[in-house]
Amino acid sequence: MYKEIKILGQEILPGDSLTLKMDIARLYTQSKLEIPIIINRAKIDGPCLLILAGIHGDEVNGVEIVRQIVSKGFHIPQKGTIICVPVLNVFGFINKTREFPDGRDLNRMFPGSKTGSLASRFANDFIKQVAFNADYCLDFHTGGNMRFNYAHVRLQKSDKELQELAQVFGTKFMMYAKQRESSFRHAMAKIGKKVLLFEGGKSLSLDRSVTLDGLQGALKVMKHLGLNDFSNEIVNENRVPIIIENSKWIRADQSGMYRSFVKVGEKIQIGDILGSVSDPFGFSERKIKSKYSGYIINNNHLPMVNQGDALMNIGLEE
Structure with missing residues (x-):
């Protein structure tokens, strides 16, 4: 028996490789805004990893990291399932803004509500129709309002498995950070999912060093989870991070x-x-x-x- 995975109402079978369009809202003109959900499932069962960026529409460096993962074919597993969402807040991305069209911060609206604001409804649909399938998630962010973050990962200190994943990811710094109420990380933790949050760079800017750190960290985590062997692509695999308390x-x-x-x-x-x-x-x-x-x-x-x-x-x- 294989693990059942259903995304946007469609069952994902072993060996499937497809892109589904998440369409839950429209512009004032009734034009659709669709969010590509890129799904690749190996024939051999294994863990499900969600690789996510663009919760804030102006945090484009995370988008670039996930884009490179897809464009280089690193999202195709030999075992398990990889779900890539390069741009979650496509509204903000188009307008080069952090917020959703209703002015709300999407990362303060999870797990959302069927009858709430636009951002709340979107958050609710994404959790229930996509993210709940994941066992693990890499959530890519940047510094907001032109504040540049040195590449690091954030996690809750009490979670030993996330500590191990953070060590594997291998940024220079790993920072203990409490979960923010109503954030994506907080909502996923409440349903038993493991989310490692990456911070690097600043809003509306691309940085090659940050992109490389994020890409390398993702490859190391995928290798660690047994999704694929990236030994030829990984450099500096055994870097020990400095722990920021x-x-x-x-x-x-x-x-x-x-x-x-x-x-x-x-x-x-x-x-x-x-x-x-x-x-x-x-x-x-x-x-x-x-x-x-x-x-x-x-x-x-x-x-x-x-x-x-x-x-x-x-x-x-x-």
Whole structure:
């Protein structure tokens, strides 16, 4: 007997390779917006892995990672099933915005509702018609609002299996992060699914290094789960990540022009000068000193900031 997999009402049999179109909403003009769900199932039974990007429409670096997985044929398993969704929030992707058309953050609407807002209905359909089939999920994200994340994976500290998968994924950093209420990761965990969240890059931007880290991590996880053997494609397979137990934001004390003196991924110490904020006229400039020792996980790439804006996220080592 093989495991039953049904996606969008269609049974997926061993050996099937197909793309289904998820159509649950239309534009004002009644034009369809369809989301491709790319499904490949091997003849040999095994785990089901969902590879997902674009929950936020402006997080295009995750889309590029999943696109490369598909374009290079890495999504075709020798064992088990791989479901690829390169762009979930196609509405936001088309408009180059983070939100759904109703103004809501899709990643705060799970598991959703049949009678709720557009984003809530969409989240509900995606969980019930697609995602519930998965045993594991790789969920690709980037930093929002021009804040650049150094490539890392996030997971709940209490989940030992996810800790193992994070080690396998092999980014330089793995960060313990509590699940956000109503996020996709939180909703999947409640039904017993394992979601490893990747963060890298910034909104509306592609970065080759981040793309490579995400692609390599996905190949390592697929190999670890027995879906396929990517020994010839994987580099640096045994990299041991630095564990980030907690993180602290450094915020602007004043509004003005922001300059960073450090790079993401860099190790810093208490008292180090990290950057400065000045007025645009040359009258004043205030240096930013670190209150923590750790690693620069996130850095704001906006040149103008307001008082209280997040400038850097410092990862504190375990």
